[in-house]
Amino acid sequence: MLPGIKNDILDFAMGVQGAQADGRFAAIGVAARFGQGILTLNDPEQVEAAIGDGPLRDLLVSALSISKTTVSVIALEGTLPGSVTAVTPGGANAGQGTITVAGAPRNEYTIGIEILSGGGLNEATFRLTVDALPGKQLTVPDDTAQYEIPGTGLTLTFIPGAGGFAEGDTFSFSATAPSATNGEVLAAVDEILRAKIAIEFIAIAGNSASPLWAALATKAIGASEIYQYLFFVCQGRYLNPGETPDQWANALAGVERGSTASTRLQVCAGWIEEADAAGQVDVRGMIGVYCGHLAARKVQDGPDAVKFGGISAAIALKPDGINDGHIENLKNAGYVTMRKYVGLKGIYITSGQMMSEEGSDYDLVERRRVMDKACRNLYIAQLPAINDTVFIGKDGSPEGLEMFIARSENPLNLMKTNREISDGYVIIPPGQNILSDKKLRTKVRIVPLGKMSYIENEIAYRNPALDTGGEA
DSSP: OOSOOOOOOOOSOSOOOOOOOTTOEEEEEEOSSOOOOOEEEOOHHHHHHHHOSSHHHHHHHHHHTTOOOOEEEEEEOOSBOOOBOOOEEOTTOOSOOEEEEEEOOSSOEEEEEEEEEOBSTTTOEEEEEETTEEOOOEEOOSTTOEEEETTTTEEEEEEOTTTOBOTTOEEEEEEOOOBOOHHHHHHHHHHHHHHTOOOSEEEEEEEOOHHHHHHHHHHHHHHHTTTOOOEEEEEOOOOOTTOOHHHHHHHHHTGGGOSOOOTTEEEEOOEEEEEOTTSOEEEEETHHHHHHHHHHSOTTSOTTOGGGOOOTTEEEEESTTOOHHHHHHHHHTTOBOEEOOTTOOSOEEOOOBOSOOTTOTTSBHHHHHHHHHHHHHHHHHHGGGTTOOOEEOTTSOEEOOHHHHHHHHHHHHHHHHTTSOSEEEEEOOSOOOHHHHOOOOOEEEEEOOOOOOOOOOOOOOOOGGGOOSSOO
């Protein structure tokens, strides 16, 4: 080779981080268009066209109306069907016509029917209101006298009787949503984990109970062991018919709570009357708006931070009669709840509670998110050192690891610069026998940000004439 200059170009010196998971999540639940594998959505207007109606649709529309994040979605068929009540005629109905409903509902609905002009088949007109969203004027159909309510899986049959329908007659009924078995949900979770997508959490649409929560907590532990640092968000049930708010809150906080204690599990117990971006007004679990607020926040910011304002889509806290005692009871049991503040008009998240043991460092979701981000970034930063060689000192300990330490601390320094943590550093303990076990042991220490959950003021009158130069 002729004399000259050769440049050895090194890599990984810039400390650039890999794909970031901040605000990204996966969602699993029942929807009309199921079985499409993993879909990617980032806008509420994409949702219904992609998956149709169902509990998953509600979660995604609520979340993406708050944060235009990227969501990896699996729509399930849901083998547990929903139910439909009988159609109830209005107490002041003057006509002799009746209506029946049949079919398999694709979501939870409250449906009203108003007769706008009287008559029989192909003569009377009516308007449907689905979850407080009124439709256009329609004519009672002839022939089979059936009308399929678009997108719901339900069909109405009009029976005019001898006198037909009268103007002003009303009818109403409700339906519950279909649901998936725990096995269906867990299989979808495995599909998400196998895809190794950069996400922070997995949300499970629809109501669930403690057996699934326990299984998801176990899944999260297994995922962390293969460097997938994430948590799960679920939704607890609503009030049963005839149940009081006291009975509901006591049941959730008591026997229905289960014994699961996990720093990678959240269960929302809050419910609201919500007006979503599509104009539907419905009583829904808070999981959709909660996921949206999580995705919109920086990892260090709690979803309960009052400075960001209340939940714009929330019209009222539900169930009717819920009070601060119920909310505190549920919060102390580990649930995510919602509340009001005296002097503020909005509805706010109480706290990002984890279903953790009492006294855990990860009792709040922001602590979970910050640590998971640090673990993900540290893992990526240290990967180039795998199977590398290291100099051994006279005492058998590894030496010359300054570059490795600097590379490991780089993502922590960046998190400190971004005010995600207060401090972070890496220590190589002495006395290691890396020649025998081929294992380098480090100690990574992170100082989190403090949280002002409680503010205590001392306030009093002061008389300047009595001052002696000091301050009382």
